[in-house]
Amino acid sequence: MGSFLDGKVVAVTGAGRGIGRAVALACAAEGAQVVVNDYGVSIEGGEPSSEVAEAVVKEIAAAGGEAVAVADDVSTMAGGQRIVDTALERYGRLDGVVCVAGILRERMLFNMSEEEWDPVVATHLKGTFTVFRAASAVMRRQRSGTLIGFTSGNHQGSVAQANYASAKGGIISLVRSAALGLHKYGVTANCVAPVARTRMSANVPMELKEIGEPEDVAALVVYLLSERARAERITGQVYTIAGPKIAVWAQPRELRAGYAEGAWTPERIADFLPGTVGTDPMPMLAQLEAMARAAADGQRPNA
Numbered sequence: 240m241g242s243f244l245d246g247k248v249v250a251v252t253g254a255g256r257g258i259g260r261a262v263a264l265a266c267a268a269e270g271a272q273v274v275v276n277d278y279g280v281s282i283e284g285g286e287p288s289s290e291v292a293e294a295v296v297k298e299i300a301a302a303g304g305e306a307v308a309v310a311d312d313v314s315t316m317a318g319g320q321r322i323v324d325t326a327l328e329r330y331g332r333l334d335g336v337v338c339v340a341g342i343l344r345e346r347m348l349f350n351m352s353e354e355e356w357d358p359v360v361a362t363h364l365k366g367t368f369t370v371f372r373a374a375s376a377v378m379r380r381q382r383s384g385t386l387i388g389f390t391s392g393n394h395q396g397s398v399a400q401a402n403y404a405s406a407k408g409g410i411i412s413l414v415r416s417a418a419l420g421l422h423k424y425g426v427t428a429n430c431v432a433p434v435a436r437t438r439m440s441a442n443v444p445m446e447l448k449e450i451g452e453p454e455d456v457a458a459l460v461v462y463l464l465s466e467r468a469r470a471e472r473i474t475g476q477v478y479t480i481a482g483p484k485i486a487v488w489a490q491p492r493e494l495r496a497g498y499a500e501g502a503w504t505p506e507r508i509a510d511f512l513p514g515t516v517g518t519d520p521m522p523m524l525a526q527l528e529a530m531a532r533a534a535a536d537g538q539r540p541n542a
């Protein structure tokens with residue numbers, strides 16, 4: 240047992256399995272009192288059960304830690320509020336929230352139904368909002384706290400997960416908005432893009448070159464929740480962790496600009512844009528083409 244989070248209260252969503260479970264266990268092992276939220280659903284989001292959250296609470300208690308289960312659905316405002324209220328009622332404060340809960344409903348864009356779009360966006364993006372919304376009101380009063388969202392490298396785009404990629408891009412913008420809006424209240428907000436062996440990553444159709452364990456991701460989350468990270472004023476950042484690798488993503492910024500003399504017309508833009516402003520090549524598109532070549536050569540594509 241360490242002491243990185245001694246005296247802190249942390250709520251973790253999706254904490255019944257995979258990365259969320261590892262985060263909840265690591266937070267408790269580092270001295271935090273933990274709210275373990277999990278709706279206990281299948282990878283597509285069906286068949287809810289309170290068992291997985293309760294099982295993680297028992298694991299934490301067996302290791303000498305302190306935790307409470309909340310089996311609510313994070314995609315509801317009431318669910319997000321209950322997670323935060325449980326922390327306050329049980330432990331009297333809330334220092335960190337970690338929004339890990341997620342589901343997948345894969346389909347090509349041209350075949351995707353509303354039933355495949357809405358629950359994925361609701362679980363990931365709204366499910367981060369509901370918890371951030373309730374937690375940030377408490378943290379603003381406390382004048383301290385840490386919000387952590389979970390994104391994915393697929394926020395860059397995804398062939399058969401337009402719903403998931405859109406939600407994950409949205410989470411980055413939500414985290415950056417939280418970092419900006421809560422800066423003056425001493426609240427930090429950061430995003431983690433993990434690559435770790437779980438039931439979700441087992442779904443990926445290609446060989447992942449860089450992958451690690453949920454415990455690697457948990458170590459980064461514990462650090463980001465700690466006073467060590469807060470002292471470094473880390474906020475508004477997106478970190479990938481994949482086994483031995485930690486990487487920071489660039490902030491979005493304009494790459495090249497050009498200015499018109501007089502009003503723009505389509506004709507002027509057609510003459511001007513390709514040679515001066517140009518394009519920024521899409522790494523995911525290059526990767527897709529490399530994978531198609533590998534598949535054509537009879538090799539298993541990797542990424």
Ligand SMILES: NC(=O)c1ccc[n+]([C@@H]2O[C@H](COP(=O)([O-])OP(=O)(O)OC[C@H]3O[C@@H](n4cnc5c(N)ncnc54)[C@H](O)[C@@H]3O)[C@@H](O)[C@H]2O)c1
Nearest residue numbers: 253256257258278279280313340341391434435437439440
């Ligand atoms: N595993 C990876 O390599 C990887 C890569 C990129 C991003 N991620 C992201 O990391 C997070 C964790 O993924 P994982 O691999 O551990 O997945 P997982 O399927 O093992 O765990 C997700 C957990 O979220 C819970 N959950 C789902 N909907 C919920 C809801 N509405 N309310 C509360 N709980 C709910 C599930 O019951 C499950 O226990 C997800 O946000 C995922 O998108 C994972």
